[in-house]
Amino acid sequence: MIGISDKTYKLYLEALENLGDEFKKIDDIRMYNTNKVLNAFWNNNVCETDFNSTTGYGYNDQGRDTIEKVYAEIFKSESALVRNQIISGSHALAKTLFGLLRPGDLLLAISGRPYDTLHEVIGIKENKSSLKSFGVKYDEIDLVNNDFDYERIKDYLLNNKVKVIHIQRSRGYSTRDAIDINKVEKVCKLIKDVSSESIIMVDNCYCELVTTKEPIEVGADICVGSLIKNLGAGIAPNGGYVVGKKKLVELVAEALTLPGEGSEVGPTLGANKSFLQGLFLAPQVVTNALKIGIVTSYMMEKLGYKVSPKYNDSRTDIVTTIEFGNSKDLIDFCTGIQSGSPVDSNALTIPVDMPGYDNKVIMAAGAFTQGSSIELSCDGPIREPYIAYLQGGLTYESGVIGVLKAIDKIIRKEE
Ligand SMILES: *Cc1c(COP(=O)(O)O)cnc(C)c1O
Numbered sequence: 104m105i106g107i108s109d110k111t112y113k114l115y116l117e118a119l120e121n122l123g124d125e126f127k128k129i130d131d132i133r134m135y136n137t138n139k140v141l142n143a144f145w146n147n148n149v150c151e152t153d154f155n156s157t158t159g160y161g162y163n164d165q166g167r168d169t170i171e172k173v174y175a176e177i178f179k180s181e182s183a184l185v186r187n188q189i190i191s192g193s194h195a196l197a198k199t200l201f202g203l204l205r206p207g208d209l210l211l212a213i214s215g216r217p218y219d220t221l222h223e224v225i226g227i228k229e230n231k232s233s234l235k236s237f238g239v240k241y242d243e244i245d246l247v248n249n250d251f252d253y254e255r256i257k258d259y260l261l262n263n264k265v266k267v268i269h270i271q272r273s274r275g276y277s278t279r280d281a282i283d284i285n286k287v288e289k290v291c292k293l294i295k296d297v298s299s300e301s302i303i304m305v306d307n308c309y310c311e312l313v314t315t316k317e318p319i320e321v322g323a324d325i326c327v328g329s330l331i332k333n334l335g336a337g338i339a340p341n342g343g344y345v346v347g348k349k350k351l352v353e354l355v356a357e358a359l360t361l362p363g364e365g366s367e368v369g370p371t372l373g374a375n376k377s378f379l380q381g382l383f384l385a386p387q388v389v390t391n392a393l394k395i396g397i398v399t400s401y402m403m404e405k406l407g408y409k410v411s412p413k414y415n416d417s418r419t420d421i422v423t424t425i426e427f428g429n430s431k432d433l434i435d436f437c438t439g440i441q442s443g444s445p446v447d448s449n450a451l452t453i454p455v456d457m458p459g460y461d462n463k464v465i466m467a468a469g470a471f472t473q474g475s476s477i478e479l480s481c482d483g484p485i486r487e488p489y490i491a492y493l494q495g496g497l498t499y500e501s502g503v504i505g506v507l508k509a510i511d512k513i514i515r516k517e518e
Pocket of ligand 1 (some may be wrong): 196
């Protein structure tokens with residue numbers, strides 16, 4: 104292979120010989136989810152005229168309405184808000200929290216500390232515009248052994264009136280595993296038993312279409328994610344989605360736009376076709392990302408690194424972590440990924456401070472869409488134990504080649 108060492112390429116060929124069973128499982132899920140998406144297109148009669156656009160207020164945007172019906176069907180939810188006015192997943196999560204919570208209310212996170220960009224939103228890190236600054240209270244319960252602390256959650260709910268319960272499935276920049284849908288189901292049952300009034304909100308970033316079920320189906324009330332991840336498939340230029348109970352989704356819409364207008368306004372400015380086309384391609388692109396992760400896990404395990412998930416573990420999200428133990432290897436690996444990206448392959452990857460993140464972060468992303476992590480990307484905070492978070496890859500081959508370049512960078516250094 105041009106530009107890849109024989110040693111690294113041989114390792115890839117060895118991986119391929121051993122990954123047939125894993126790939127087969129992923130292909131079966133892709134078939135199921137492609138059919139799910141197609142049926143939602145058919146049942147909601149997606150038409151060429153849905154690609155038309157509105158400007159200004161965005162009243163009566165037929166395509167936008169169709170997109171939201173299609174999302175609602177895929178998620179088996181009453182309602183959906185899928186908007187280009189939502190910047191990305193972080194914004195969707197922030198608007199959901201601001202839409203649902205009022206002064207004096209209590210927010211409880213039950214999968215440990217939420218994703219970094221929510222720290223200033225909640226007020227875990229001081230910010231004069233945080234939920235805390237409006238008098239919203241916050242508490243959290245950590246996971247134990249990668250599962251919910253069911254007893255503590257039950258006890259807490261019996262003794263406190265909790266308005267919103269936050270569950271984050273993907274690991275963010277933590278070292279835990281992603282939370283599979285069966286655990287979400289189990290904890291939703293428990294919550295409904297002891298605190299039926301609490302709203303269960305799921306941060307579903309990176310988990311969409313990885314398996315055959317989504318959070319609303321197993322008892323969540325509202326579920327939130329990013330269109331520069333799985334469901335945008337690299338085609339949506341930006342955006343976020345919120346699905347769930349109609350009255351809750353409308354509260355979020357009123358926080359996003361304005362009270363009284365809610366989801367009725369929102370010009371699509373040409374985004375409709377890309378949202379629909381992205382969704383159509385998403386089962387395929389998610390599969391590619393998963394296979395790249397599986398190949399990476401196999402090769403990095405063989406090279407002696409601690410990875411998660413392992414190559415033959417079942418996957419809940421599209422993220423693979425590799426523990427390097429020192430900043431140099433982490434930075435080199437990210438540099439290799441950057442050099443194997445289709446765009447900005449010559450860019451230097453250096454750790455920098457990022458808005459919303461506590462540590463310096465290194466980010467390799469040679470993407471068509473800025474910050475898009477359904478495209479091959481690799482990042483990590485510069486802190487112990489120096490973990491790379493690898494995700495995405497729009498095509499299988501391009502993703503694998505990027506990873507081979509990154510591995511080369513590390514192997515050559517060892518020689
Ligand atoms: C990526 C991510 C977010 C933020 O989404 P963006 O689209 O990058 O703003 C939030 N939560 C989790 C768990 C994530 O992985």
